[in-house]
Amino acid sequence: xxxxxxxxxxxxxxxxxxxxxxxxxxxxxxxxxxxxxxxxxxxxxxxxxxxxxxxxxxxxxxxxxxxxxxxxxxxxxxxxxxxxxxxxxxxxxxxxxxxxxxxxxxxxxxxxxxx
Amino acid sequence: xxxxxxxxxxxxxxxxxxxxxxxxxxxxxxxxxxxxxxxxxxxxxxxxxxxxxxxxxxxxxxxxxxxxxxxxxxxxxxxxxxxxxxxxxxxxxxxxxxxxxxxxxxxxxxxx
Numbered sequence: 001x002x003x004x005x006x007x008x009x010x011x012x013x014x015x016x017x018x019x020x021x022x023x024x025x026x027x028x029x030x031x032x033x034x035x036x037x038x039x040x041x042x043x044x045x046x047x048x049x050x051x052x053x054x055x056x057x058x059x060x061x062x063x064x065x066x067x068x069x070x071x072x073x074x075x076x077x078x079x080x081x082x083x084x085x086x087x088x089x090x091x092x093x094x095x096x097x098x099x100x101x102x103x104x105x106x107x108x109x110x111x112x113x114x115x
Numbered sequence: 116x117x118x119x120x121x122x123x124x125x126x127x128x129x130x131x132x133x134x135x136x137x138x139x140x141x142x143x144x145x146x147x148x149x150x151x152x153x154x155x156x157x158x159x160x161x162x163x164x165x166x167x168x169x170x171x172x173x174x175x176x177x178x179x180x181x182x183x184x185x186x187x188x189x190x191x192x193x194x195x196x197x198x199x200x201x202x203x204x205x206x207x208x209x210x211x212x213x214x215x216x217x218x219x220x221x222x223x224x225x226x227x
Binding site for chain 1: 221
Protein backbone atom coordinates (compact mmCIF):
# COMPACT_ATOMS: atom_id res chain seq x y z
CA UNK A 1 0.00 0.00 0.00
CA UNK A 2 1.29 3.41 -0.97
CA UNK A 3 1.79 5.72 2.02
CA UNK A 4 2.90 9.33 2.03
CA UNK A 5 3.35 11.02 5.40
CA UNK A 6 4.10 14.73 5.55
CA UNK A 7 5.69 16.43 8.54
CA UNK A 8 7.35 19.69 9.47
CA UNK A 9 4.43 22.09 9.30
CA UNK A 10 3.81 24.71 11.94
CA UNK A 11 3.62 28.40 12.73
CA UNK A 12 6.31 30.66 11.31
CA UNK A 13 6.70 34.43 11.06
CA UNK A 14 6.71 36.23 7.72
CA UNK A 15 10.19 36.13 6.23
CA UNK A 16 10.97 32.91 8.06
CA UNK A 17 11.84 29.44 6.78
CA UNK A 18 10.45 25.96 7.17
CA UNK A 19 11.32 22.56 5.77
CA UNK A 20 8.63 19.99 5.08
CA UNK A 21 9.31 16.30 4.72
CA UNK A 22 7.31 13.53 3.08
CA UNK A 23 8.14 9.94 4.02
CA UNK A 24 7.13 7.52 1.28
CA UNK A 25 6.56 3.77 1.36
CA UNK A 26 4.80 1.05 -0.60
CA UNK A 27 6.30 1.85 -3.98
CA UNK A 28 9.67 2.35 -5.67
CA UNK A 29 10.28 5.92 -4.56
CA UNK A 30 13.43 6.37 -6.64
CA UNK A 31 11.46 5.85 -9.85
CA UNK A 32 8.67 8.26 -8.95
CA UNK A 33 8.14 11.85 -10.00
CA UNK A 34 6.97 13.65 -6.88
CA UNK A 35 5.20 16.93 -6.29
CA UNK A 36 3.98 19.31 -3.61
CA UNK A 37 0.51 20.82 -3.77
CA UNK A 38 -1.08 23.24 -1.33
CA UNK A 39 -4.68 23.98 -0.44
CA UNK A 40 -6.31 27.05 1.00
CA UNK A 41 -10.04 27.54 1.57
CA UNK A 42 -10.01 30.67 -0.54
CA UNK A 43 -7.92 29.59 -3.54
CA UNK A 44 -8.44 25.84 -3.55
CA UNK A 45 -5.67 23.59 -4.80
CA UNK A 46 -2.43 25.02 -6.16
CA UNK A 47 0.61 23.19 -7.49
CA UNK A 48 3.79 24.21 -5.70
CA UNK A 49 6.49 22.24 -7.48
CA UNK A 50 7.59 18.92 -8.90
CA UNK A 51 10.79 16.89 -8.99
CA UNK A 52 11.52 14.20 -11.52
CA UNK A 53 13.24 10.94 -10.71
CA UNK A 54 17.02 10.70 -10.68
CA UNK A 55 17.00 8.73 -13.91
CA UNK A 56 15.08 11.60 -15.50
CA UNK A 57 17.59 14.11 -14.20
CA UNK A 58 15.93 15.14 -10.91
CA UNK A 59 14.71 18.20 -12.75
CA UNK A 60 12.65 20.55 -10.61
CA UNK A 61 9.86 22.88 -11.69
CA UNK A 62 8.06 25.47 -9.59
CA UNK A 63 4.88 27.48 -9.77
CA UNK A 64 5.39 31.20 -10.27
CA UNK A 65 4.28 32.29 -6.76
CA UNK A 66 7.04 30.24 -5.10
CA UNK A 67 9.82 30.31 -7.67
CA UNK A 68 13.07 31.53 -6.13
CA UNK A 69 11.79 31.02 -2.56
CA UNK A 70 10.92 27.31 -2.40
CA UNK A 71 13.14 24.37 -3.25
CA UNK A 72 12.25 20.70 -3.68
CA UNK A 73 14.73 17.90 -3.13
CA UNK A 74 14.67 14.16 -2.55
CA UNK A 75 16.72 11.56 -0.74
CA UNK A 76 16.09 8.25 -2.46
CA UNK A 77 18.14 6.39 0.18
CA UNK A 78 15.60 7.54 2.78
CA UNK A 79 12.52 7.44 0.54
CA UNK A 80 11.89 11.03 1.53
CA UNK A 81 10.81 14.16 -0.34
CA UNK A 82 11.54 17.64 0.97
CA UNK A 83 10.19 21.14 0.49
CA UNK A 84 12.44 23.95 1.70
CA UNK A 85 10.42 27.13 2.07
CA UNK A 86 12.25 30.43 2.54
CA UNK A 87 11.11 34.05 2.69
CA UNK A 88 7.66 32.88 3.69
CA UNK A 89 4.70 35.17 3.16
CA UNK A 90 1.28 35.20 4.81
CA UNK A 91 -0.21 34.02 1.53
CA UNK A 92 1.84 30.81 1.79
CA UNK A 93 -0.45 29.74 4.65
CA UNK A 94 -1.98 26.46 3.49
CA UNK A 95 -2.15 22.73 3.96
CA UNK A 96 0.74 21.23 2.01
CA UNK A 97 0.36 17.81 0.42
CA UNK A 98 2.95 15.61 -1.19
CA UNK A 99 1.83 13.49 -4.09
CA UNK A 100 3.22 10.95 -6.51
CA UNK A 101 2.62 13.38 -9.36
CA UNK A 102 -1.14 13.44 -8.61
CA UNK A 103 -1.77 9.69 -8.29
CA UNK A 104 -1.35 9.10 -4.54
CA UNK A 105 -1.63 11.77 -1.85
CA UNK A 106 -0.52 12.25 1.73
CA UNK A 107 -2.74 13.59 4.51
CA UNK A 108 -1.07 17.00 4.45
CA UNK A 109 0.67 19.27 6.93
CA UNK A 110 -0.51 22.74 7.91
CA UNK A 111 1.79 25.71 7.46
CA UNK A 112 0.70 28.98 9.04
CA UNK A 113 2.64 32.14 8.28
CA UNK A 114 1.67 34.85 10.72
CA UNK A 115 3.25 37.42 12.98
CA UNK B 116 -0.40 28.52 -20.56
CA UNK B 117 -3.30 26.08 -20.43
CA UNK B 118 -6.48 27.28 -18.72
CA UNK B 119 -9.13 24.80 -17.59
CA UNK B 120 -12.65 26.15 -17.11
CA UNK B 121 -15.12 24.09 -15.10
CA UNK B 122 -18.88 24.40 -15.13
CA UNK B 123 -20.87 24.56 -13.02
CA UNK B 124 -18.91 25.86 -10.03
CA UNK B 125 -21.51 24.46 -7.67
CA UNK B 126 -23.94 21.63 -7.95
CA UNK B 127 -26.80 20.61 -5.68
CA UNK B 128 -27.99 17.07 -6.38
CA UNK B 129 -30.63 14.79 -4.87
CA UNK B 130 -29.32 11.49 -3.54
CA UNK B 131 -29.51 8.82 -6.21
CA UNK B 132 -29.66 11.31 -9.06
CA UNK B 133 -26.91 11.82 -11.66
CA UNK B 134 -24.42 14.68 -11.74
CA UNK B 135 -22.23 16.02 -14.50
CA UNK B 136 -19.27 18.43 -14.48
CA UNK B 137 -17.74 19.96 -17.58
CA UNK B 138 -14.11 20.94 -18.05
CA UNK B 139 -13.04 22.94 -21.09
CA UNK B 140 -9.40 23.47 -21.97
CA UNK B 141 -8.01 26.56 -23.69
CA UNK B 142 -5.95 24.29 -25.91
CA UNK B 143 -5.73 20.67 -26.94
CA UNK B 144 -4.22 18.31 -24.37
CA UNK B 145 -2.88 15.50 -26.53
CA UNK B 146 0.67 14.74 -25.43
CA UNK B 147 3.45 13.79 -27.85
CA UNK B 148 3.00 10.26 -26.53
CA UNK B 149 -0.51 10.27 -28.01
CA UNK B 150 -2.25 10.25 -24.64
CA UNK B 151 -4.42 12.99 -23.19
CA UNK B 152 -3.39 13.56 -19.60
CA UNK B 153 -6.62 14.99 -18.27
CA UNK B 154 -7.57 13.78 -14.80
CA UNK B 155 -10.26 14.38 -12.20
CA UNK B 156 -9.62 14.82 -8.49
CA UNK B 157 -12.09 14.68 -5.61
CA UNK B 158 -11.51 16.50 -2.35
CA UNK B 159 -13.95 15.69 0.43
CA UNK B 160 -14.24 18.18 3.30
CA UNK B 161 -11.20 17.97 5.55
CA UNK B 162 -9.59 15.29 3.39
CA UNK B 163 -6.66 15.25 0.97
CA UNK B 164 -7.36 15.17 -2.74
CA UNK B 165 -8.00 11.78 -4.29
CA UNK B 166 -7.49 10.77 -7.90
CA UNK B 167 -10.70 9.53 -9.49
CA UNK B 168 -10.05 9.45 -13.23
CA UNK B 169 -6.86 9.68 -15.28
CA UNK B 170 -6.25 9.95 -19.03
CA UNK B 171 -9.83 11.14 -19.59
CA UNK B 172 -11.68 7.94 -18.75
CA UNK B 173 -9.60 5.52 -16.67
CA UNK B 174 -10.86 4.95 -13.14
CA UNK B 175 -8.10 4.89 -10.55
CA UNK B 176 -7.73 2.01 -8.12
CA UNK B 177 -10.65 1.72 -5.70
CA UNK B 178 -12.88 4.28 -7.43
CA UNK B 179 -16.53 3.18 -7.67
CA UNK B 180 -17.87 2.56 -11.15
CA UNK B 181 -20.56 5.22 -10.69
CA UNK B 182 -17.78 7.68 -11.61
CA UNK B 183 -16.95 7.97 -15.30
CA UNK B 184 -14.97 10.34 -17.46
CA UNK B 185 -15.29 11.14 -21.12
CA UNK B 186 -14.28 13.68 -23.72
CA UNK B 187 -11.66 14.52 -26.29
CA UNK B 188 -9.75 17.48 -27.63
CA UNK B 189 -10.67 20.38 -25.38
CA UNK B 190 -13.98 19.22 -23.84
CA UNK B 191 -14.15 16.76 -20.97
CA UNK B 192 -16.85 15.57 -18.59
CA UNK B 193 -17.01 13.83 -15.24
CA UNK B 194 -20.27 12.00 -14.55
CA UNK B 195 -21.60 10.45 -11.39
CA UNK B 196 -24.39 8.05 -12.29
CA UNK B 197 -26.07 8.07 -8.87
CA UNK B 198 -24.86 10.55 -6.28
CA UNK B 199 -24.26 9.22 -2.78
CA UNK B 200 -23.75 11.16 0.44
CA UNK B 201 -20.02 10.41 0.45
CA UNK B 202 -19.64 12.22 -2.89
CA UNK B 203 -19.97 15.62 -1.22
CA UNK B 204 -16.87 17.69 -1.84
CA UNK B 205 -15.02 19.64 -4.50
CA UNK B 206 -14.11 18.17 -7.87
CA UNK B 207 -11.19 19.44 -9.94
CA UNK B 208 -10.12 18.67 -13.46
CA UNK B 209 -6.36 18.78 -13.91
CA UNK B 210 -4.03 18.42 -16.85
CA UNK B 211 -0.68 16.78 -16.09
CA UNK B 212 1.11 17.29 -19.37
CA UNK B 213 3.47 20.13 -18.57
CA UNK B 214 4.29 21.67 -15.21
CA UNK B 215 2.86 23.87 -13.77
CA UNK B 216 -0.13 21.65 -14.29
CA UNK B 217 -3.37 23.50 -14.89
CA UNK B 218 -6.24 23.01 -12.47
CA UNK B 219 -9.87 23.86 -12.96
CA UNK B 220 -11.46 26.20 -10.42
CA UNK B 221 -13.23 23.34 -8.71
CA UNK B 222 -16.90 22.35 -8.59
CA UNK B 223 -18.54 22.06 -5.20
CA UNK B 224 -21.04 19.21 -4.98
CA UNK B 225 -23.63 19.23 -2.23
CA UNK B 226 -26.68 17.14 -1.52
CA UNK B 227 -30.05 18.79 -2.04
